[in-house]
Amino acid sequence: MRRFSWFNATSLTLGFAFLYLPMIILVLYSFNASKLVTVWAGFSTRWYGELLQNEEFLDAAWVTLQVAVFSSTLATLLGTMAASVLVRSGRFFGRTLFSGMIYAPLVMPEVITGLSLLLLFIGIGLDRGVFTIVLAHTTFSMCYVSVVVSSRLSSFDRSLEEAALDLGCSPFEAFRLVTLPIIAPAVISGWLLAFTLSLDDLVIASFTTGPSATTLPIKIFSAVRLGVSPEINALSTIMIAIVTVGVITASLITKRAAVAQQRDEQAAIRSV
Amino acid sequence: MSQTVFAPWDDPTQKPLIQFKGVTKRFGDFTAIDNLSLDIFEQEFFALLGPSGCGKTTMMRMLAGFETPTSGTILLSGQDIAPVPPNKRAVNMMFQSYALFPHLSVWDNIAFGLRRGNSSKDEIAQRVEEMLRLTRLEKFSKRKPHQISGGQRQRVALARSLAKAPKLLLLDEPLGALDAKLRQDTQFELMDIQEKTGTTFVIVTHDQEEAMTVASRVAVMDEGRLIQVATPPEIYEAPATVYVADFIGDVNILEGKAHQAGDKVEIAWADGELPIRGTTARTFAPGQTCHFAIRPEKVTISTERPDSANVLRGKVIDIAYLGNLSTYHVRLGNGTMMKAQTANTRRLANRGITWEDDVWLSFTDTAGVLLEH
Ligand SMILES: Nc1ncnc2c1ncn2[C@@H]1O[C@H](COP(=O)(O)OP(=O)(O)O)[C@@H](O)[C@H]1O
Ligand SMILES: [Mg+2]
Numbered sequence: 001m002r003r004f005s006w007f008n009a010t011s012l013t014l015g016f017a018f019l020y021l022p023m024i025i026l027v028l029y030s031f032n033a034s035k036l037v038t039v040w041a042g043f044s045t046r047w048y049g050e051l052l053q054n055e056e057f058l059d060a061a062w063v064t065l066q067v068a069v070f071s072s073t074l075a076t077l078l079g080t081m082a083a084s085v086l087v088r089s090g091r092f093f094g095r096t097l098f099s100g101m102i103y104a105p106l107v108m109p110e111v112i113t114g115l116s117l118l119l120l121f122i123g124i125g126l127d128r129g130v131f132t133i134v135l136a137h138t139t140f141s142m143c144y145v146s147v148v149v150s151s152r153l154s155s156f157d158r159s160l161e162e163a164a165l166d167l168g169c170s171p172f173e174a175f176r177l178v179t180l181p182i183i184a185p186a187v188i189s190g191w192l193l194a195f196t197l198s199l200d201d202l203v204i205a206s207f208t209t210g211p212s213a214t215t216l217p218i219k220i221f222s223a224v225r226l227g228v229s230p231e232i233n234a235l236s237t238i239m240i241a242i243v244t245v246g247v248i249t250a251s252l253i254t255k256r257a258a259v260a261q262q263r264d265e266q267a268a269i270r271s272v
Numbered sequence: 273m274s275q276t277v278f279a280p281w282d283d284p285t286q287k288p289l290i291q292f293k294g295v296t297k298r299f300g301d302f303t304a305i306d307n308l309s310l311d312i313f314e315q316e317f318f319a320l321l322g323p324s325g326c327g328k329t330t331m332m333r334m335l336a337g338f339e340t341p342t343s344g345t346i347l348l349s350g351q352d353i354a355p356v357p358p359n360k361r362a363v364n365m366m367f368q369s370y371a372l373f374p375h376l377s378v379w380d381n382i383a384f385g386l387r388r389g390n391s392s393k394d395e396i397a398q399r400v401e402e403m404l405r406l407t408r409l410e411k412f413s414k415r416k417p418h419q420i421s422g423g424q425r426q427r428v429a430l431a432r433s434l435a436k437a438p439k440l441l442l443l444d445e446p447l448g449a450l451d452a453k454l455r456q457d458t459q460f461e462l463m464d465i466q467e468k469t470g471t472t473f474v475i476v477t478h479d480q481e482e483a484m485t486v487a488s489r490v491a492v493m494d495e496g497r498l499i500q501v502a503t504p505p506e507i508y509e510a511p512a513t514v515y516v517a518d519f520i521g522d523v524n525i526l527e528g529k530a531h532q533a534g535d536k537v538e539i540a541w542a543d544g545e546l547p548i549r550g551t552t553a554r555t556f557a558p559g560q561t562c563h564f565a566i567r568p569e570k571v572t573i574s575t576e577r578p579d580s581a582n583v584l585r586g587k588v589i590d591i592a593y594l595g596n597l598s599t600y601h602v603r604l605g606n607g608t609m610m611k612a613q614t615a616n617t618r619r620l621a622n623r624g625i626t627w628e629d630d631v632w633l634s635f636t637d638t639a640g641v642l643l644e645h
Contacts, residue, residue, distance in 0.1 A: 159369055159371040160371050160373060160374075162367070162371070163365075163371035163372075163373070164373075164384070165337075165357075165359050166337075166358055166359070166363075166433075167364065167385030167432070167436065168388030169359055169388055173388070178373055182375055
């Protein structure tokens with residue numbers, strides 16, 4: 001049934017071109033020897049070298065990395081906790097409202113999240129800097145973690161935890177020794193997701209940062225307003241690489257875990 | 273034969289290991305366990321038997337500590353266990369789903385509970401090896417649960433729950449997932465292990481044959497209440513109610529009016545039929561409605577009119593051939609269906625009775641039991 005059709009081929013090409021052409025151009029020009037962004041003058045990695053000399057970019061990269069690591073770790077902690085409460089606690093008053101509220105930031109315009117956080121930080125008199133960006137990123141990425149972890153937890157067999165309690169574990173030990181190792185793939189991919197989200201966030205970071213902390217996206221955005229430089233192309237290429245690796249790893253972990261789970265379940269069925 | 277019979281429930285000096293005292297468990301406004309009182313003694317193999325949804329798992333979960341009674345108390349060795357969390361109870365449970373930890377090897381699964389205590393590494397290793405031997409799993413100790421068969425997994429679950437040498441082991445439909453042959457083997461294995469370890473077992477099952485095979489006593493439950501608690505022969509031979517008689521094995525029930533003289537009773541059960549003659553230790557008011565329950569294997573089927581206390585005439589409607597046994601479905605004069613069972617001691621071809629034959633059914637006056645309801 002799979003016949004070659006010009007229509008299919010064209011739509012496929014157009015679709016992918018639309019998605020990836022800008023990025024391909026960016027990546028190509030990051031290897032351009034010329035200083036002029038629009039003129040191709042042969043292959044070179046010189047801009048990557050210059051990037052490493054650029055203090056401002058290096059500082060921004062360091063801030064971004066710190067923010068990403070801390071916020072994704074915090075978001076993973078909070079998101080996992082929220083997910084276990086919402087999935088396990090059965091029915092309680094306002095449960096639907098609570099789970100709805102956890103997921104609301106997924107669809108909330110970033111401008112609004114950023115603005116409201118800014119107002120909050122001003123309101124409580126918090127100095128804006130790395131710390132406030134970490135808080136802000138935690139807020140919006142924890143709901144992504146929570147979604148990933150709850151979907152895993154909802155298929156988690158509760159009797160495993162009961163068995164752990166039965167064998168003498170305290171509730172915390174049961175979570176640490178049984179639940180956590182089993183849902184670990186979901187937690188890790190949640191962390192990776194939060195990490196990449198934090199890495200490339202511009203809007204919320206701009207709202208919540210102060211003069212002391214500039215993240216890479218903010219740096220790039222402000223640098224581009226003075227004109228695109230090959231250095232920025234190189235930097236962006238590196239970020240594309242990191243994000244791609246992060247997202248692919250996250251989805252591979254999830255898929256592998258799903259396959260393993262399916263295998264376990266099939267083994268269980270076969271025994272019946 | 274001067275062997276002492278194991279019957280602590282008949283000995284008033286024995287202290288029960290578990291006591292349910294007026295225990296009620298409600299989920300919302302649904303009553304799962306209804307004012308239930310029950311004693312279970314040390315070293316018993318106690319079976320909870322009943323249809324799905326009658327509250328068996330709920331009772332186990334209350335013993336293990338995953339549910340608390342709405343009212344009433346449960347005592348373990350005389351101690352109220354309500355305030356004791358599940359991880360502090362000397363009770364272990366083998367889950368219906370086995371609930372093996374998928375990320376741990378067989379060895380680590382069995383060692384899991386031991387590691388929570390304060391035994392040394394050597395002690396743990398020794399105990400795990402012992403459990404592996406007991407359940408014949410030595411060869412599989414390195415495997416993960418998904419790398420072994422269903423029967424092996426079930427034995428891992430058993431070994432894991434036995435490893436801590438609990439006072440009380442709870443088994444929730446442990447053999448539900450096994451096929452008939454493996455199931456039977458495992459039943460004997462369970463009895464063997466119970467004897468060797470001296471642990472008190474409470475087993476949940478909805479399979480009456482399994483309960484009869486393994487248990488020292490059987491409790492028949494219905495809708496959160498205990499209908500009868502007795503040894504397997506008592507349950508079978510002297511069921512307390514029609515519900516029990518019907519639940520355990522096959523039975524013919526005839527309803528009629530009792531007319532008692534001493535321990536002899538005549539039951540008028542159908543116009544134009546002779547009354548059924550039976551024996552009972554109960555007393556029935558003259559004309560009281562009663563149910564006469566008789567097992568098919570206690571009904572004799574013959575082509576000639578036999579000489580017996582009770583003789584009924586009918587026609588063979590159906591024959592169920594079960595290999596070693598045949599069950600004849602016979603329609604009596606007034607349309608009542610009755611089952612008679614005979615052992616197939618002769619080859620099938622030599623069978624004297626076949627479909628549509630007119631036959632006589634007979635039984636002695638002590639073969640059946642009289643039940644009030
Ligand atoms: N957590 C619960 N919430 C509400 N109803 C429950 C709960 N657990 C059990 N039940 C109800 O209690 C009754 C007895 O359940 P259970 O003890 O599991 O029966 P079984 O004898 O089949 O093991 C069932 O009708 C079941 O629906
Ligand atoms: Mg059950």
